[in-house]
Each structure stands twice: as C-alpha cells, then as structure tokens.
Amino acid sequence: MKRLALALALLRAPALLLAPALLLAQVLPAAAQNEPPLLAEKVATGALPETAGRLPFDPLVVDLKNQDRELGDYGGTLNMVMAGAKDVRQMVVYGYARLVGYDPATMELRPDLAKEVIVEDNRSFTFVLREGHRWSDGTPFTTEDFRYFWEDVANNPEISPTGPPIELMVDGEPPTVKILSPTRVRYSWSQPNPDFLPQLAGARPLYLYRPSHHLKMYHDHYAEHGPLKAKVEEAQARNWAALHNREDNPYKFDNPDLPTLQPWVARTSPPANRYVFERNPYYHKIDAEGRQLPYIDTVVFQIASPGLIPAKTGAGESDLQARYLNFEDYTFLRQGAERGAYETYLWKSAKGSHLALFPNLNIEDPLWREVMRDARFRRALSLAVNRHELNEVIYFGLALEGNNTVLPSSRLYEPEYRRKWAEFDLKRANALLDEMGLTERDDRGVRLLPDGRPMEIIVETAGESTEETDLLELIHDTWLAAGIKLYTRPSERTVFRNRIFAGQTMMAISFGIENGIPSAESSPSEFAPTAQTQYMWPRWGQYYQTKGKAGTAPDIPEAVELMELYDTWRRSSTTEARRAVWHEMLEIWSDQVFSIGLIAGVLQPVVVSLKLHNVPVQAIYNWDPGAHFGMHRPDTFFFGAERPRTPDRVLTAAARSRQ
Incomplete structure (x- = not known):
C-alpha cells in the first residue's frame, strides 16, 4: 500500500499543516475565548456551541506565517459586483472547500475536507474524513453522505437516468464503493483512474457526497408518501425525482436550505439584486492561534449589468474584483486607484490561449x-x-x-x-x-x-x-x-x-x-x-x-x-x-x-481594497486548475487597517514577464 504523496506532503508542507495534539490543546481554548462577533450572541444563548464544539476533532490548521501572510481579524463584509443570479455559484468556486485542493505554490494536490487520502496504484482511493466534522447546519458529515450519493442518487435511474457521472467511469467501469467506517470510504477500479483526484479539486468539482439528512426528505425511498407528494405539488415539480434534483444543487449554490461545507453559506434565494453569504459556523479550518476561518463574516454580491461592472469597481463599490474585468480596463482602473482606496494587481493567466x-x-x-x-x-x-x-x-x-x-x-x-x-x-x-x-x-x-x-x-x-x-x-x-x-x-x-x-x-x-x-x-x-x-x-x-x-x-x-x-x-x-x-x-x-x-499570457486585472489583507500581489488567475480566487484561499483574507500601496514596480512586474 502506498500512501498518497499529497497526504505525506501535507505533513511536511508549510502551507497547510495537520495540527498535532499539543498544538490543538493550545489553540482551541484560545479559540473558545475569541468567538467571531457574528456568532457570539448565538453562542451566548446556547443556539450554537462554542468554537471547540463546532470544529472537527482534528481541524485543518493553516499556518499563515509560513505563507508570508498575516494572522487576521474577524469581521467585515466583502463586497463584489456580479452580473446575475447564475454568478452565485462563484461562492463555491471562490470558497474552494474540496476533498483535495491545489496548493498554489506547488500546484500539488493536498487534503482539505478529507484528513487523508490513501492511494494504491491510481486504482484505489481511500478517503479518511475528519471526526466531528459537520455540515453548516450542525449535522455530522460522515460516509453516510457518500453512500447516499452513490446508491440513492448516482445509481437511481429516476434521479440519474444516464447513471453515475462520466468522471467516475473508467473504460465503462464504475467504481466499487465501500463504506469502511463512518470516516472511511474507498473507491476502486480495476484500471487506473488518474483523473479522479484532479476532478475533485476542480473549479466545478466532482461531488462524491450529499447532505443526506436533508435530501432524504425529497427521496421516495426515505420520505413518507403523503408529505413528499405535497412537497412535489407545492413546488409544481414534475415528480419527486425532479424536486430532488432541484433541491440537490451544491454547485449552483442558490438554495439557502441546502447544507454546505463551504466557508460561507447562502442566505438569499433568487431572483434578487443583492445576494448575501454568511460565515459557516462549522467550517473545518483554523489559524495557528485557533481562530476559526473564515475571517470575513459576510460576502455580498451586488448585481449589475456586465458593462457597468468596471465602472462600479473603479468607483470603489467592490472590495475584490476580477470577474467581468478585462485587460482593456486596466488603464481606467489604475487611474481610478489614484483617487480611490484600492489598487490593481496584474495576475498571470494560465490559459493556452487567452x-x-x-x-x-x-x-x-x-x-x-x-x-x-x-x-x-x-x-x-x-x-x-x-x-x-x-x-x-x-x-x-x-x-x-x-x-x-x-x-x-x-x-x-x-x-x-x-x-x-x-x-x-x-x-x-x-x-x-x-x-x-x-x-x-x-x-x-x-x-x-x-x-x-x-x-x-x-x-x-x-x-x-x-x-x-x-x-x-x-x-x-x-x-x-x-x-x-x-x-x-x-x-x-x-x-x-x-x-x-x-x-x-x-x-x-x-x-x-x-x-x-x-x-x-x-x-x-x-x-x-x-x-x-x-x-x-x-x-x-x-x-x-x-x-x-x-x-x-x-x-x-x-x-x-x-x-x-x-x-x-x-x-x-x-x-x-x-x-x-x-x-x-x-x-x-x-x-x-x-x-x-x-x-x-494576457494579464488579468484584480482590484483589491487597501483594507483587504492577504490577497497575493502576484498570482495565477485561472479557472481550472485554480478556481480563480479559490486556490488562493479567500477564507484567509481579512479586513484591517489600510495597507501602504504596493510599489508600482511590483504591481507591473507581471507585465514585464512572459509565461
């Protein structure tokens, strides 16, 4: 048996470290005394447990100091401008909570939601989950959620008429899925499947799990017939399977009722002119001082016409913006930065052709x-x-x-x-x-x-x-x-x-x-x-x-x-x-x-508020691999005192280099 290099590399890498017991013993008591202000009232009234009761037993500890980033402060609203309801899925892209994800420094895969991945010859993949990890509504995240997706969704002909996702097929062969324990699940094929882990790390990821406790309410195998029929009629759905598929939209992120593992939770149903996302109280990451991520409490998407987004960004209406900005907007944005409290970075694209x-x-x-x-x-x-x-x-x-x-x-x-x-x-x-x-x-x-x-x-x-x-x-x-x-x-x-x-x-x-x-x-x-x-x-x-x-x-x-x-x-x-x-x-x-x-190699303008910290000045802006901002971990971005402006020679360094 060969343990995946990403599991071992994780233990050696400074970017994302699994916390040893001694460190957890030190940081979790501190975390209990440093609740995010947004959650403090709910903790005080007993509506939410304290931080230690919301985290997995072995949370993912992010060592920001070794990434040349600052330890952050809680709070603030991150404003962005988007063009329509479909853009709410960008919160799944930017949130980038994945079973495994890319390390931007090395472009290697590392465990994230999974504590560990054990790989044998690219044919067998065993995922070890974090004990005590919970969905955003506080329900345990276990291998039952993997079993439910595989047996009751992917292989249910009424929900999935074409069968399991093509990404799970190798020469027409589906995986053998074995639930080994509440925290261990194995996927195996007779032939190698080297696409498997990159698909899980994608900007639009392959999902192997679902919040089974929620979706069972819409599944005819689990729900009582009468109440389920009433839900179907109320939703004006064709049948129970159509209603289930409507509710089951983890990537679209437009259903506030659907529990998630992302750093922020949707609070607005479409259609709307303003979409709000609030911190996930059960998110699985902490910083080296035990503070639960994300640092930022709330993200807001204001909806505007695509043609107006550069102007609104230049007017200071966005704290972090790249979507709907093009290289042709760069001069205008730089001129606006001289008057506004932001600066414009130039990130490299990684497309084969712009x-x-x-x-x-x-x-x-x-x-x-x-x-x-x-x-x-x-x-x-x-x-x-x-x-x-x-x-x-x-x-x-x-x-x-x-x-x-x-x-x-x-x-x-x-x-x-x-x-x-x-x-x-x-x-x-x-x-x-x-x-x-x-x-x-x-x-x-x-x-x-x-x-x-x-x-x-x-x-x-x-x-x-x-x-x-x-x-x-x-x-x-x-x-x-x-x-x-x-x-x-x-x-x-x-x-x-x-x-x-x-x-x-x-x-x-x-x-x-x-x-x-x-x-x-x-x-x-x-x-x-x-x-x-x-x-x-x-x-x-x-x-x-x-x-x-x-x-x-x-x-x-x-x-x-x-x-x-x-x-x-x-x-x-x-x-x-x-x-x-x-x-x-x-x-x-x-x-x-x-x-x-x-x-x-066309450069991507990235507008960043001077009060927003930990956004890299030079980075790759790419869909897959990269998930645009996602790979750079917006859960570690935070608001603080206004930063000194970055020297112009650093801002324009990317323009003088070639891919």
Whole structure:
C-alpha cells in the first residue's frame, strides 16, 4: 500500500499543516475565548456551541506565517459586483472547500475536507474524513453522505437516468464503493483512474457526497408518501425525482436550505439584486492561534449589468474584483486607484490561449462541415491571422503569440507546439485554399464554395466585452486578403452556447485551453473530444459525456486518435508513459489546428481594497486548475487597517514577464 504523496506532503508542507495534539490543546481554548462577533450572541444563548464544539476533532490548521501572510481579524463584509443570479455559484468556486485542493505554490494536490487520502496504484482511493466534522447546519458529515450519493442518487435511474457521472467511469467501469467506517470510504477500479483526484479539486468539482439528512426528505425511498407528494405539488415539480434534483444543487449554490461545507453559506434565494453569504459556523479550518476561518463574516454580491461592472469597481463599490474585468480596463482602473482606496494587481493567466477561434466541425450545413473538417482550411485560416498586429494593437505587445496549446512554463512545452501553422503567411494560406479547389471568387475577391455560395464566415461571440470584436475586426482584413469574408454576431451567453451545441454556429471565439501549465500527471482531456463545451466538436464531446446516449461519435481519424490516446493516458501506470502520450496529443493538436489560437499570457486585472489583507500581489488567475480566487484561499483574507500601496514596480512586474 502506498500512501498518497499529497497526504505525506501535507505533513511536511508549510502551507497547510495537520495540527498535532499539543498544538490543538493550545489553540482551541484560545479559540473558545475569541468567538467571531457574528456568532457570539448565538453562542451566548446556547443556539450554537462554542468554537471547540463546532470544529472537527482534528481541524485543518493553516499556518499563515509560513505563507508570508498575516494572522487576521474577524469581521467585515466583502463586497463584489456580479452580473446575475447564475454568478452565485462563484461562492463555491471562490470558497474552494474540496476533498483535495491545489496548493498554489506547488500546484500539488493536498487534503482539505478529507484528513487523508490513501492511494494504491491510481486504482484505489481511500478517503479518511475528519471526526466531528459537520455540515453548516450542525449535522455530522460522515460516509453516510457518500453512500447516499452513490446508491440513492448516482445509481437511481429516476434521479440519474444516464447513471453515475462520466468522471467516475473508467473504460465503462464504475467504481466499487465501500463504506469502511463512518470516516472511511474507498473507491476502486480495476484500471487506473488518474483523473479522479484532479476532478475533485476542480473549479466545478466532482461531488462524491450529499447532505443526506436533508435530501432524504425529497427521496421516495426515505420520505413518507403523503408529505413528499405535497412537497412535489407545492413546488409544481414534475415528480419527486425532479424536486430532488432541484433541491440537490451544491454547485449552483442558490438554495439557502441546502447544507454546505463551504466557508460561507447562502442566505438569499433568487431572483434578487443583492445576494448575501454568511460565515459557516462549522467550517473545518483554523489559524495557528485557533481562530476559526473564515475571517470575513459576510460576502455580498451586488448585481449589475456586465458593462457597468468596471465602472462600479473603479468607483470603489467592490472590495475584490476580477470577474467581468478585462485587460482593456486596466488603464481606467489604475487611474481610478489614484483617487480611490484600492489598487490593481496584474495576475498571470494560465490559459493556452487567452482567446481562440473554434471552427465548428459539427456544423449542420453539410458543405461547410466538409470544409471545416479539412485540416488545410483550418491551417490556412490560422496562417492568415497576423498575431503580432493583434498583440501590438490590443495588448501593447505584452501578450504571447501563437497556438492554443501549453505555455512555456509547462514542463511539456515545445516551441513547435506554439509556432506550427501560427506564423503570418498569406501566400501560404492562399496556396492551401487553392489546393482545396476553392479558386473561384466573386467580384469582391471572396472565394466561393463548390455550390457557388460566398465563403462568408460568421464568428459568434458571447457579447460580454468589446475585446473579442476588436480582435475580429483586425482578423477581418487579413482573412479577406485570403478570400474569406468575416462577420461578427454577438449574443447572450446561453444563446451563444445553445447555438454551438445545436450545430447552428459556423465558428465561435472564446477562451482557449484552460490548463496551459499541465504536467504529465495532469489530464489531457481538453485535447480530446470529451465535453460538449468544447466548441470545435460539441456533439462529439456530448457523445462522450452521455456515454453515447446523445451526440455523435467522432468520425475523423485524428479526433478518434486523440480519444484513443486519452484512454491510453488514463490506463498508463507511469509518469514516463503519460508524458509520451501527452506529447503525441500535443503534436496532433498543433498540426490539425482544431482551434485557432490567437494570443496567450494576457494579464488579468484584480482590484483589491487597501483594507483587504492577504490577497497575493502576484498570482495565477485561472479557472481550472485554480478556481480563480479559490486556490488562493479567500477564507484567509481579512479586513484591517489600510495597507501602504504596493510599489508600482511590483504591481507591473507581471507585465514585464512572459509565461
């Protein structure tokens, strides 16, 4: 048996230390005398136990001093500005309470909600929970919550018609789940499942557990028929399973009645113009002096139009803001910082491409589908993009030009992956299009399809910023020189996605590969058709996600090969074998130009109140891995006296470096 390095590393790492008994004996009495003011009245009246009675027997002790952070003070309201009710899920992203999570210093996985994880050959994973750990309503968090999800949710055909989540399937095989004790549960497969732990640490995590004590009220196996029927009718749900699924929304975070393990608990039901989240009295972490985290009592999301969020942030209405801010807002925000009590950091992004173009290989139009699936066409479009012009005009020359692939800071990086078919070469682009037989043109110089239609490509955007349309205006001119006419169509994000999924979109512009800094142990799933949200092949991704019940199977050789390589990576038992698979996939990806990367390394403005402490000045801002602010542990941020401003040379250091 081999204990996972993350469990052993945890004991050695300064970032997150399991507290020895002596330390707990010292810190918990102090904690009992230092209740968060928000909870003090409830403790005094007996509505809540004291801190020691709310914590697990072995809470996770965060050693902030070894992270160059300050011990914080309780209290305060963290104000942020969001665009709609769907953004409340960002509290799950930012809260980042996971069974295991990433350490931002090393990008290694470490136990969090779990006390320990024991791994055998990437086939068997035993989770050891913290004794005495409780849900936000005070109910014990035990392996019954894991059993309930596996037996009564994932394998109940009325609740989960497609069966367990695809992330739990290995070559079509579900895990064997064994409840070993109230604090130990084991998941095992006959083949390796190296994706398993990263999925648990994701920005949108794979949940293995549910608050069973709450959800049993909505489950026909546990609830009395009469009261359950009344709940269904009152909620106007189709049946009990539909009501159960409506209540069971841990990621959406829009149900104040659903117990959680996150640092803050939802207090507002949608719709609303203002969403409030209060500290979880049973959160499992403490600092080195025994004070229960989070430090901040309350988080408030004010809802505003996306276009107004930069202005509201510059006016000082947000204490911590990155969402809905773009690099184009940086100058305005820096000017506002001179008048306001905030400063603007520049965090590095980790996407393979800040923005990329996605030809839809699943487009409904059969002739355009044939054209899009011809690698010569995709290569020609890539060669006809003047990335240097994009960089200079839009990003002041600070971005990294090239394909949508891994970044130079990744140990898997090869210069050819970023350069191939990505240098501006109109002569070569025109030659490839001529080679395809697309030689006829109209009086505008626009090439014609074999059926006589002009080659007019509509690139659709989610319409959330002018950055995309500014880039497309520049690309329009160089594509026209290759005989391709580009039009832009903005739409609301939900409409934007649904059109892509339905095969109505010819091409989309959106963010590139999420994890641009992978190692051989990171999943290469983004480079194979594994998700509907991969805009170049949504129906192939849907086919994989639904186990063949929806979508269509990949039917071009290179996409099939990428899927086979991904499966090989999942079955590989050594780092060397996984690294070899990665390189094969990256070579195919760059050669086939399934997505047309534009620029990478664009910096993310992060506005931080001068009264908000422990927010890193330089950091990575990424969805997965990273969970945006989540990996940097907002439960340790706190309000205090106004900080001295960070020297300008430190604030702008990220702009002078490359990924």
